[in-house]
Amino acid sequence: MAVEHINNLTPASGVNTSFISASTDFDYFVSVVCANKGMGDAKVTIYAASAGAAESAKMYFCKEQVISGNTTFETKKLTVPNSKALYIMSDNGNVAFSCVGLKTAV
Secondary structure, eight states: OOOEEEEEEOOOTTOOEEEEOOOSSEEEEEEEEEEEOSSSOEEEEEEEEOTTOOGGGOEEEEEEEEEOTTOEEEOOOEEEOTTOEEEEEESSTTEEEEEEEEEEEO
């Protein structure tokens, strides 16, 4: 298995965006890099959940993590089971998210 680039997005401000979709074929072992391209602080949230999951069923990897202007933040390696999707959100439209890691067959 080789480490591969999975996805990259710059979502609109305050919008929960599906970053990795739930899959019947793969589990993921990934890290997410968040780059704040603006001058001001940004808050980012990254979590995994099944479609329509209650708040108590979400697996948060970071919640409202502050990233200073023109800096980056990288999560630890995350395991995202095939039944869950990975979601990202920032409080402004200046944060670019990138995801690299392993896809493991289910």
